[in-house]
Amino acid sequence: MSAKKGKPAKKSKPAKKSSSTSKSKTAQGGPVPPYGVPIREAIARGNKSEMKSLASSTRKYVADIQRALKVLEGKIAKHGG
Numbered sequence: 006m007s008a009k010k011g012k013p014a015k016k017s018k019p020a021k022k023s024s025s026t027s028k029s030k031t032a033q034g035g036p037v038p039p040y041g042v043p044i045r046e047a048i049a050r051g052n053k054s055e056m057k058s059l060a061s062s063t064r065k066y067v068a069d070i071q072r073a074l075k076v077l078e079g080k081i082a083k084h085g086g
Contacts, residue, residue, distance in 0.1 A: 039063035 039062060047059045 039066050 039059065044059060044063070047056050
């Protein structure tokens with residue numbers, strides 16, 4: 006009970022976890038940057054379809070990064086290396 010007029014104290018609600026936090030733990034929760042932790046966790050779970058999906062999205066991510074790196078290197082060269 007609170008000190009004010011015998012009314013029960015309000016219970017505080019637990020803080021909600023950010024949806025991005027829970028999604029970043031597994032590839033099943035949505036897009037995950039393909040770095041070591043999600044890849045190793047997918048391997049540890051042993052779910053073949055999850056691993057195949059993660060491998061496919063990782064290949065696409067790596068291809069995007071390679072294209073961006075080529076553009077970046079071209080801009081660096083253009084500015085005198």
